[in-house]
Amino acid sequence: MEERKRKILSEIDRDREELEELSRKIHDDPELGFEEFHALSYISDVLKKHGYRVEQGYGGLETSFRAEKEGSKPGPTVAFLAEYDALKGVGHGCGHNLIATCSTGAFLGLASVMEDLPGKVCIIGTPAEEGGAGKVKLLKNGAFDDVDFALMMHPSSGGSNLVGRGGRxxxxxxxxxxxxxxxxxxxxxxxxxxxxxxxxxxxxxxxxxxxxxxxxxxxxxxxxxxxxxxxxxxxxxxxxxxxxxxxxxxxxxxxxxxxxxxxxxxxxxxxxxxxGEISAERYPNRPMCQAFKDNMETLGIEMKWPDPKAQYGSSDIGNVSIKIPAIHDYLSITDDKTIQAHTKEYADAAKSEEAQEICLKGAKGLAMTGYDILSSDEFQVEIRRFHEQQIPDFYKEKKS
Missing domain, CATH: 3.30.70.360 (Alpha-Beta Plaits)
Known part of the structure; x- marks a missing residue:
């Protein structure tokens, strides 16, 4: 493993207690979409403690935010996306406390080596994924105009560790x-x-x-x-x-x-x-998914490609994936196949020690994948080429 990747892992390990506390705080204080003021404060406090300026209300949404770290010279921007809204009557039954924490850890990890890399890393808080299509609104407001690559992790269950899973x-x-x-x-x-x-x-x-x-x-x-x-x-x-x-x-x-x-x-x-706003179908970027898969395997988690015939859910990350190369891969927080997302049982699982451990491994995998992108011009070309071929012409015509 490269020295800089080892440094990324060490940084996230150093922040372990702080990140686990962040996950618990968001979990124990569930807020609905566009009302995530406490979660916004919890995440902002962590980032500020590490010396980063946090722009709250980013992209015209009151509970959104952005923090960033520039590299040694100009280059592309990698964004880790954080979700932190809860489900009405259920709480964090989709594990968004883990998504927010994972992206925060990934940002801190990659930021620790940015002095050796070109470009920029940022974390963007994206409110109201559960029915509010927060990312769609942020896109319309130009919040992703300077972002080249977007990465996030989503928790799953039943031992289902998937890369490249689409969405309707x-x-x-x-x-x-x-x-x-x-x-x-x-x-x-x-x-x-x-x-x-x-x-x-x-x-x-x-x-x-x-x-x-x-x-x-x-x-x-x-x-x-x-x-x-x-x-x-x-x-x-x-x-x-x-x-x-x-x-x-x-x-x-x-x-x-x-x-x-x-x-x-x-x-x-x-x-x-x-x-409301339409959340688009998802276009996972295969080269980025493969890099995440490879990085997670170095951390002891084997990931698989999904069944193309299965019926999957939806998310506003789809709209982002049309504009720029993006991944939204899945890590299981429990082997129990009876525990399904959007239930109180899943909300309980999202606070477990096992879930916190998976969350931190996800942060490491995302950060290392961000490093792979920023450190290789050839990889960036491969990613962009795949994205250009993957997105239907209908959307390209719509953008132009």
């Missing part, structure tokens, strides 16, 4: 129906907004046989009325849509719009429909 595009859709309230004994005097919501669900279910294999529409009724003896004057539902591409997401939004219009005609209720 995703979007959330909200529908509000306005009807007319009435006494339930005389329902004809009212317009049942809840019936309109139910009709939307029924129509979506009828259309499922026509969906593509990677299509998924999952919904909840967030407001179905206030009392059983009252015809609801208003009702609300919300859907999470996933598909292979952003283009297909737009088509599925049109499906929901059609179902809503039909429900209006059937019931007489009037609808308002809205949707």
């Amino acid at each position: 595009a995703a979007c959330s859709v909200k529908v509000h129906f306005t009807g007319k309230g009435a006494h339930s004994s005389v329902p004809k005097n009212g317009i049942n907004a809840l019936s309109a919501v139910i009709h939307v669900f029924q129509q979506i279910d009828l259309m499922r046989p026509t969906f593509d294999p990677q299509d998924n529409i999952n919904g909840i009724i967030s407001n179905g009325g206030s009392a059983a003896n009252v015809i609801p004057a208003s009702a609300d539902c919300e859907f999470c849509i996933r598909a292979d591409t952003m283009k297909r997401i737009e088509e599925l939004i049109d499906v929901i719009k059609l179902c809503v219009r039909n429900a209006e005609q059937l019931t007489g209720a009037k609808a308002d429909i809205s949707w």
